[in-house]
Amino acid sequence: MLRFRFAAICFAAATICPHSTATAADRAPSEQPPNIIYIMSDDMGYSDIGCYGSEIDTPNLNALADKGIRYTQFYNTARCCPTRASLLTGLYPHQAGIGHMMNDRGYDGYRGDLNRNCVTLAEVLKPAGYRTYLSGKWHVTKQIRPQNEADKQNWPRQRGFDRFYGTIHGAGSFFDPNTLTRDNQYLSPADDPEYGPEDQTNGTFYYTDAIADHAVRFINEHHFETGDQPFFMYVSFTAAHWPMHALEKDIAKYKGKYDAGYDAVRAARYQKMIDLGVIDPNATTNFPVPENSKEVEFWEWEKRNMEVYAAMIDNMDQGIGRIVDALRDTGQFENTLICFFQDNGGCAENYGRGGKGVDRAEAATLPTLPEDYLQGDMQPKQTRDGFPVRTGKGVMAGPADTYIGYGRAWATVSNTPFREYKHWVHEGGISTPLIVHWPSKVTRHGELEHTPGHLVDLMATAVDVSGADYPSVFHGGNRIKPMEGKSLVPTFEGKPIEREAIYWEHEGNRAIRVGDFKLVAKGAKGKWELYNIAADRSEQHDLADEQPERVESLAAIWQAYAERADVLPLNPNKNGKKK
Secondary structure (H helix, E strand, O other): OHHHHHHHHHHHHHHHOHHHHOHHHHOOHHHOOOEEEEEEEOOOOOOOOHHHOOOOOOHHHHHHHHOOEEEEEEEOOOOHHHHHHHHHHOOOHHHHOEOOOOOOOOOOOEOOOOOOOOOOHHHHHHHHOOEEEEEEEOOOOOOOOOOOHHHHOOOHHHHOOOEEEEEOOOOOOOOOOOOEEEOOEEOOOOOOOOOOHHHOEOOEOOHHHHHHHHHHHHHHHHHHHHOOOOEEEEEEOOOOOOOOEOOHHHHHHHOOOOOOOHHHHHHHHHHHHHHHOOOOOOOOOOOOOOHHHOOOOOHHHHHHHHHHHHHHHHHHHHHHHHHHHHHHHOOOOOOEEEEEEEOOOOOOOOOOOOOEOOOOOOOOOOOOOOOOOOOOOOOOOEOOOOOEOEOOEOOOOEOOOEOOOOHHHHHHHHOOOOOOOOOOOOHHHHEEEEEEEOOOOOOOOOEEEOOOEEOOHHHHHHHHHHOOOOOOEEOOOEEOOOOOOOOOHHHHOOOOOOOOOEEEEEOOEEEEEEOOEEEEEOOOOOOOEEEEOOOOOOOOOOOOOOOHHHHHHHHHHHHHHHHHOOOOOOOEOOOOOEO
């Protein structure tokens, strides 16, 4: 495996340059700023990891939670690229130019590219002496087919990262990802001299492994080459976003795990979440999985989708374990702040689930692709060895020639016990685990933290712990918008943080939370709903008609936010017109 290859490289580096291991490792943790690692998964629900209620095996995340803090009311933005924009900049997504996806909709909040009135975590931390690394998904620029170097102005290396390995685009095959990039150049996973079959599981390229393995590489190389500096690393997994792709060794662990069906799995999760304390049974409802979302005719196929989904999460957790091991092996574990979170709730999209699929051919029917072929499609037309990529009911997920999502019913299980899914700003779309682990500073081991927070807080937290200065001017004199978040550092010691409100908008879905009350609506024309989250986090009892004055007050605060934060007009179409 890759970690042994890198270990050999690092041993050689230590032999040639023995002084390179001394400065950072020998200094007391209290005398230096911490390393910071932000780890984000993709399209996963609140209950999908073990320490938040899941039956999926996530021992490494569980171990971080056991020696750290689990936050029970942390939020994302309900969609992949807006979440990445918020995380990277400490702003709400429209302020960074990414209120929707990666296309220009004619307004500053919807340009589909990071603007020059924001700074990334890497751009803030580099002047404070940090080395900066990114392994995984980027997805904050529309320039996925650059014609020249200028088109890469919003690629990772141009936005502050010293090293990058990953994908520029937002989704793709786990066995042959499109826009796979090292630093500033596209590459083919079948023609990569730095990460070949000898570095992979049974000689098979699998993107989740590759993301983790390159994070390990960056940790090791940093230690032996620039170990007197702290580092910031953003690890952006694509697990468990569709397509449901996983290695057979991981799928085998979950064979038969979901035979009992959606409702039984959801009920077991709900009870485990109560036992763990991550939800309050008096404030939540384990409402049933919608009957119209359940698959009956193709049940064996449906079970397989969830088995593969679980395997994807399991594999990601294994990779996180290797990252933790690399920190331990290089003496950097104690003074590294690790935060794990998710980009949105479980995904109810119907991708690849329409119609009846065809069986796999006995032999390849298409030409074999050359090793240096660059995959350019989100959904490949074929595998590298010549098999057509298949979708539809009955196509058993897992291998490279399949391309399927796990559907609304399993997403309801993922989001136990919350309403709605990715895209929507009800709790199921925006609730994420947050695990914080920092041995030299965080002494609250295994505790739960109920203070509400949002991804915008992670910039403020990084600035706080690093001693970095958040700039008011950057990018050649451009004025930078002030941070929107609050540092989470006080909560490390159980102290409160004060804020006016937390805000959301995506595709016209909009919400505001002030204290325990949340105002939320579906769609640009949807009626405001009001919930007391402390008493009804599952959002089953709308109080809007009972408390019209509170609705009016919260709606006015949200409107003021929308006007100042480039949110309006709501959900413009691709031509810049309101829908």
